[in-house]
Amino acid sequence: MAALRGGSVAACVLPLEVERKFLVPTPPDWLSSCRAQEIEQGYLAIEGDEVEVRLRRSGDDTYLTVKRGSGEQRTEVEVEVGAEQFAALWPLTAGRRLSKARHHVPTEGGDLEVDVYRGALEGLITAEIEFGPGDQPQSFEPPEWVGDELTGNPAYANQSLATQGVPADAPAQRAPRPDS
Amino acid sequence: MAALRGGSVAACVLPLEVERKFLVPTPPDWLSSCRAQEIEQGYLAIEGDEVEVRLRRSGDDTYLTVKRGSGEQRTEVEVEVGAEQFAALWPLTAGRRLSKARHHVPTEGGDLEVDVYRGALEGLITAEIEFGPGDQPQSFEPPEWVGDELTGNPAYANQSLATQGVPADAPAQRAPRPDS
Numbered sequence: 001m002a003a004l005r006g007g008s009v010a011a012c013v014l015p016l017e018v019e020r021k022f023l024v025p026t027p028p029d030w031l032s033s034c035r036a037q038e039i040e041q042g043y044l045a046i047e048g049d050e051v052e053v054r055l056r057r058s059g060d061d062t063y064l065t066v067k068r069g070s071g072e073q074r075t076e077v078e079v080e081v082g083a084e085q086f087a088a089l090w091p092l093t094a095g096r097r098l099s100k101a102r103h104h105v106p107t108e109g110g111d112l113e114v115d116v117y118r119g120a121l122e123g124l125i126t127a128e129i130e131f132g133p134g135d136q137p138q139s140f141e142p143p144e145w146v147g148d149e150l151t152g153n154p155a156y157a158n159q160s161l162a163t164q165g166v167p168a169d170a171p172a173q174r175a176p177r178p179d180s
Numbered sequence: 181m182a183a184l185r186g187g188s189v190a191a192c193v194l195p196l197e198v199e200r201k202f203l204v205p206t207p208p209d210w211l212s213s214c215r216a217q218e219i220e221q222g223y224l225a226i227e228g229d230e231v232e233v234r235l236r237r238s239g240d241d242t243y244l245t246v247k248r249g250s251g252e253q254r255t256e257v258e259v260e261v262g263a264e265q266f267a268a269l270w271p272l273t274a275g276r277r278l279s280k281a282r283h284h285v286p287t288e289g290g291d292l293e294v295d296v297y298r299g300a301l302e303g304l305i306t307a308e309i310e311f312g313p314g315d316q317p318q319s320f321e322p323p324e325w326v327g328d329e330l331t332g333n334p335a336y337a338n339q340s341l342a343t344q345g346v347p348a349d350a351p352a353q354r355a356p357r358p359d360s
Contacts, residue, residue, distance in 0.1 A: 044225070044246050044248075045225035045246075046227060047226060051224065051225045052225075053233050064244075066224050066225075066269060066272050075272060077268050077269055079264075079265045079268050088257050089246060089259060091255070091257070
């Protein structure tokens with residue numbers, strides 16, 4: 001990982017991510033006690049499957065992330081941007097935003113990031129785990145409160161959720177509570 | 181024009197551009213004596229006709245520009261980026277770059293920007309003029325060394341030149357000099 005730092009600017013060429021993603025049909029009671037951060041992100045550009053340019057605010061930190069290519073040819077670069085750069089660019093993400101609370105949940109098999117979506121995506125909760133070069137993603141055993149696997153399902157990619165909303169055929173989504 | 185400034189960061193929401201563009205078949209002898217700056221630019225994302233995200237270096241200044249929408253709905257935001265942000269993001273523009281020397285040429289009808297393209301686009305020279313709210317673009321009379329009008333021709337948009345090269349049917353392009 002090549003990291004450049006200087007002043008308030010940090011830029012990283014991120015390693016290729018291998019991750020698995022799951023639906024969380026009903027979150028465990030204790031989830032809200034886990035360390036969490038509010039994340040707001042929007043897409044400046046989505047060029048088919050080839051490129052995405054994303055703005056993200058996580059607490060006081062603001063980033064611009066560019067992903068290009070796919071599979072082994074994928075490159076991802078993240079640069080920290082200043083508050084004014086962020087404020088100027090953010091309006092151009094209108095209509096392609098999402099927000100979520102990301103909870104950090106240690107489990108026996110590894111650390112899960114549990115995203116509780118807000119706003120238009122309210123009700124959707126996913127859990128993700130990232131694997132490094134030496135890890136064996138397929139041997140990960142998710143805890144029992146984790147539901148259907150979403151790995152590789154493009155409808156659950158954040159850029160799809162931001163533009164298309166929750167997929168109509170979402171498996172195991174909680175039905176709205178009936179008025180009674 | 182809303183301008184935000186702070187530290188080394190400048191961000192502008194640019195006014196809608198009305199401009200006319202022309203081919204320059206043979207540049208005037210005195211062009212090289214005009215004030216000029218070398219410009220290098222590359223595209224991080226080109227999302228159809230809807231969005232482009234461009235990096236530009238002009239001398240020591242480096243910018244990220246995002247254009248979204250078209251016609252009256254078009255928005256353009258430019259933020260100054262630091263040298264390290266630029267260096268981290270620039271590799272992601274591979275295969276979609278161009279460079280040119282932009283000459284500032286005062287004429288009776290207004291100031292022309294004459295772009296002498298470099299590298300793969302060598303031989304192409306264009307002249308552009310921008311008009312403000314009170315101007316009458318159609319009453320502009322180009323000087324006699326200016327050739328065919330390219331206004332609105334998408335093949336001569338810089339993002340097309342960066343990805344597709346000079347159009348095959350370029351009017352009035354100078355033929356390569358025959359070996360003799």
